Amino acid sequence: xxxxxxxxxxxxxxxxxxxxxxxxxxxxxxxxxxxxxxxxxxxxxxxxxxxxxxxxxxxxxxxxxxxxxxxxxxxxxxxxxxxxxxxxxxxxxxxxxxxxxxxxxxxxxxxxxxxxxxxxxxxxxxxxxxxxxxxxxxxxxxxxxxxxxxxxxxxxxxxxxx
Numbered sequence: 157x158x159x160x161x162x163x164x165x166x167x168x169x170x171x172x173x174x175x176x177x178x179x180x181x182x183x184x185x186x187x188x189x190x191x192x193x194x195x196x197x198x199x200x201x202x203x204x205x206x207x208x209x210x211x212x213x214x215x216x217x218x219x220x221x222x223x224x225x226x227x228x229x230x231x232x233x234x235x236x237x238x239x240x241x242x243x244x245x246x247x248x249x250x251x252x253x254x255x256x257x258x259x260x261x262x263x264x265x266x267x268x269x270x271x272x273x274x275x276x277x278x279x280x281x282x283x284x285x286x287x288x289x290x291x292x293x294x295x296x297x298x299x300x301x302x303x304x305x306x307x308x309x310x311x312x313x314x315x316x317x318x
Contacts, residue, residue: 165188165205165207166206188208188213189216192217285299286308298311
C-alpha cells in the first residue's frame, strides 16, 4: 500500500451519538475494509492509522464479508425455516426421478387415464421407510414392517417432544 492509496486516513468522524460512539464516513470505512483485504495488509496497523480500534475494524470486515455472502445468495420465496418437515409417500422408489423438470409452459400434459381397481398384491408387504432431512441438518431414516406401527408412532412422538 502506498501513502497515496491511504490518503483518506485517518477516518473522518461524521458525528458522535448519544452514547459517545463515533460514527465514521461510510465511504472511508469501505475503502479501509478494502485496504485490509489486500495481500500483506496489517489490520492492526491500518486500524492504528485510521484512528479506530483494531477489534472494531475486524468486526467491520466480518460484517462486510457476511453482507457480501448474503447478497450473492438468492433465496427462493417460501424457503424460510419450516416448523414441519413434509412427508411424502413413495410407493416405488425407482419411479422417482431426481432431475424431473416441470413441462414447458406451452406443453400440454396428458390427462391420466381411468384408474384400474386395486388388486391385492401376491408379494409379501415391503417394509415402510420414512426418510427426513431435519432443518438442523440431521438425517433420519426409519424402517418398519406393518406390525411395527406402534414402535414407529412412539419414535415420532419422542421426536415431536424435543
